[in-house]
Amino acid sequence: MNFIFGEVAGILIFFIGLCGLMIKKSIVKTIMALTVMESGIILFYITINYTPDTIPPIGQAQEAAFADPVPAALMITAIVIGIGITAIGLTMFMHYKQEHGITHWTRDRNQQGSERKC
Amino acid sequence: MKETNKAVKVIRVVFAAASACLVLFLFLNHSEKLDMPLREYITANFFEETGAQNAVSAIYLNYRVFDTLLETLMLLVSVMEVINVSWAGKQARQRTFETKPFDPKDHSEIVLRMVGVIYPFVLLIGLYIIFNGHVSPGGGFQGGAILATALISRYLVYPNFDLDLDRLEKFEKLLFLAIAATPILYIFMQIQPVDTLFSHKVYMVFMNSLIGLKVFAGLSVIFYRFVFYEGR
Numbered sequence: 001m002n003f004i005f006g007e008v009a010g011i012l013i014f015f016i017g018l019c020g021l022m023i024k025k026s027i028v029k030t031i032m033a034l035t036v037m038e039s040g041i042i043l044f045y046i047t048i049n050y051t052p053d054t055i056p057p058i059g060q061a062q063e064a065a066f067a068d069p070v071p072a073a074l075m076i077t078a079i080v081i082g083i084g085i086t087a088i089g090l091t092m093f094m095h096y097k098q099e100h101g102i103t104h105w106t107r108d109r110n111q112q113g114s115e116r117k118c
Numbered sequence: 119m120k121e122t123n124k125a126v127k128v129i130r131v132v133f134a135a136a137s138a139c140l141v142l143f144l145f146l147n148h149s150e151k152l153d154m155p156l157r158e159y160i161t162a163n164f165f166e167e168t169g170a171q172n173a174v175s176a177i178y179l180n181y182r183v184f185d186t187l188l189e190t191l192m193l194l195v196s197v198m199e200v201i202n203v204s205w206a207g208k209q210a211r212q213r214t215f216e217t218k219p220f221d222p223k224d225h226s227e228i229v230l231r232m233v234g235v236i237y238p239f240v241l242l243i244g245l246y247i248i249f250n251g252h253v254s255p256g257g258g259f260q261g262g263a264i265l266a267t268a269l270i271s272r273y274l275v276y277p278n279f280d281l282d283l284d285r286l287e288k289f290e291k292l293l294f295l296a297i298a299a300t301p302i303l304y305i306f307m308q309i310q311p312v313d314t315l316f317s318h319k320v321y322m323v324f325m326n327s328l329i330g331l332k333v334f335a336g337l338s339v340i341f342y343r344f345v346f347y348e349g350r
Contacts, residue, residue, distance in 0.1 A: 056255070088200070
């Protein structure tokens with residue numbers, strides 16, 4: 001049995017993002033990890049319920065079965081929401097950086113910055 | 119300063135790997151086969167019921183229109199957040215953007231000429247994707263994103279801040295009201311002048327245009343705010 005298909009890759013990408021969320025201390029890297037998790041979810045959803053002998057669900061062609069249009073329609077909205085989440089996260093990061101000088105979660109104020117390795 | 123030591127980091131990586139293995143194990147070992155009544159119903163009936171030839175448009179504009187409503191609300195909320203939570207919000211009134219007179223020497227000749235050539239085609243393909251969203255792959259979201267790239271390429275050539283972002287945001291709020299009102303009147307309350315396939319198609323094109331313009335306004339506001347306010 002072949003284990004390499006879209007759902008497995010989606011689950012693995014999601015947990016790679018979760019791992020990055022847990023071990024990275026930089027706020028920007030946290031936002032990037034959120035985006036990675038989100039792309040894993042999108043990959044999982046658009047490959048769920050996929051069979052190779054289907055055609056895209058457009059038009060009235062009847063020579064083959066249509067692919068499932070429901071997860072694709074869900075993911076269209078999820079992509080735009082992902083843009084919104086990334087924009088909100090980056091704006092809040094810039095706010096904290098300018099207001100309090102915080103770039104990392106676990107350091108106090110004098111040791112923030114990018115010169116130290118995380 | 120609390121520095122996380124190596125052991126905790128290793129434990130976290132092991133935890134993530136173990137949970138990934140658990141979820142994969144559960145996912146690969148469940149053998150329950152569910153029926154797909156929703157897929158069968160939609161792929162059999164979407165043209166007769168909604169007038170769209172693209173099943174995805176039929177779903178997000180007719181069957182599951184709540185998705186579209188709340189998603190556009192989410193984009194609107196994120197745009198408002200980008201404008202209002204920004205650290206530059208306090209100084210934004212006092213900030214002045216010196217507009218340099220346009221000098222072709224400042225820019226790359228290749229970028230200048232190519233953006234001038236590409237610009238109308240970007241607008242054309244964006245409008246095409248919006249207006250043909252119900253018969254071909256495409257729709258409001260994709261077309262709006264392509265229209266926003268037209269403004270972004272304009273920034274490459276002419277990096278001055280002369281857009282009125284407040285007016286663009288007000289425009290987006292009005293578009294959200296229109297997007298909320300149209301399906302409520304047409305789908306939920308069934309106030310339709312005529313109930314034919316043609317009127318369904320007109321509804322599809324109208325909603326796709328509204329969504330495309332709204333996504334265009336939202337992405338442009340986010341891009342220009344990030345370029346001109348969030349820097350440094």
